[in-house]
Amino acid sequence: MIEFQNVSIAFNNNHVVLNDVSFKVHFYEKLAILGASGGGKTTLLRLILGLVRPDSGKIFIDGQDITELSESELRTSRMKFSIVFQEGALFDSLNVRENVVSCFREYSNYSEEEIEKKARELLNKLGIEEAIDLMPEELSGGMQRRVAIGRALAGCKPKMVLYDEATSGLDPLTADNICGLIRDLAEGEPPERTGFIIVTHKVTDAVKVAERFIYLRNGQIVFDGDIDELRNTADAELRVFTGELHIAENIFDRRGR
Numbered sequence: 201m202i203e204f205q206n207v208s209i210a211f212n213n214n215h216v217v218l219n220d221v222s223f224k225v226h227f228y229e230k231l232a233i234l235g236a237s238g239g240g241k242t243t244l245l246r247l248i249l250g251l252v253r254p255d256s257g258k259i260f261i262d263g264q265d266i267t268e269l270s271e272s273e274l275r276t277s278r279m280k281f282s283i284v285f286q287e288g289a290l291f292d293s294l295n296v297r298e299n300v301v302s303c304f305r306e307y308s309n310y311s312e313e314e315i316e317k318k319a320r321e322l323l324n325k326l327g328i329e330e331a332i333d334l335m336p337e338e339l340s341g342g343m344q345r346r347v348a349i350g351r352a353l354a355g356c357k358p359k360m361v362l363y364d365e366a367t368s369g370l371d372p373l374t375a376d377n378i379c380g381l382i383r384d385l386a387e388g389e390p391p392e393r394t395g396f397i398i399v400t401h402k403v404t405d406a407v408k409v410a411e412r413f414i415y416l417r418n419g420q421i422v423f424d425g426d427i428d429e430l431r432n433t434a435d436a437e438l439r440v441f442t443g444e445l446h447i448a449e450n451i452f453d454r455r456g457r
């Protein structure tokens with residue numbers, strides 16, 4: 201379980217990014233964190249990983265307050281998560297195989313032979329085995345995103361996967377494909393399954409994968425609920441976010457008639 205207790209963080213010139221944020225999430229949950237650009241979504245993931253420390257408040261991972269930990273202790277806590285970063289998570293000078301294999305080498309004790317086998321299995325699961333010898337620049341955006349997910353998963357068994365804008369910048373079909381992949385990777389029943397947190401401003405993608413939704417505004421959680429509560433929210437600004445959803449549904453309703 202991840203627990204934020206009254207977490208606040210500000211950057212330069214006292215620019216408050218998160219202000220007294222409290223929430224709990226189980227590792228098996230499927231949570232989407234929504235919010236405008238610059239709203240603190242990536243910062244929230246970085247706090248979970250202990251890559252930044254809060255100015256005040258506590259963050260518990262598995263009951264351990266990580267705000268008190270040393271760098272080396274933080275590394276152990278970080279191993280509980282896999283993260284798919286928002287920006288270019290691939291080594292441009294390495295082909296797909298090496299991008300994935302290098303993670304296995306770093307995070308596991310497998311022999312080279314086993315690593316090759318595991319890497320192929322993983323790429324196969326991600327539907328990109330045929331791209332194994334290609335360089336990142338030769339891949340489409342969607343394929344790059346798949347390799348990035350492969351890198352995040354290589355060699356570790358995370359308790360939870362953190363996706364930072366996993367579908368942004370992709371065409372709707374490819375984004376839908378990545379959503380399917382995210383769902384597949386979180387299959388199974390709680391509490392055994394590996395859950396995820398996806399941070400995104402694309403509500404239409406969030407609803408395809410998540411069961412719980414948190415909306416951040418001005419550094420605070422102003423909404424925390426399920427899909428029905430999200431659909432029916434009275435919050436004017438959040439309704440702008442969910443507007444896309446209603447429009448899509450209206451179109452399909454009308455077409456269905």
Ligand SMILES: Nc1ncnc2c1ncn2[C@@H]1O[C@H](COP(=O)(O)OP(=O)(O)OP(=O)(O)O)[C@@H](O)[C@H]1O
Pocket residue numbers: 211212217235236237238239240241242243244286401
């Ligand atoms: N290390 C840092 N130093 C200074 N300011 C930072 C740092 N990290 C984040 N910020 C600032 O904090 C705010 C929130 O940034 P963050 O990246 O968390 O937003 P976001 O919700 O992920 O946005 P986006 O949707 O554009 O990815 C921004 O104003 C950003 O400039």
Ligand SMILES: [Mg+2]
Pocket residue numbers: 241242243286364
């Ligand atoms: Mg971000």
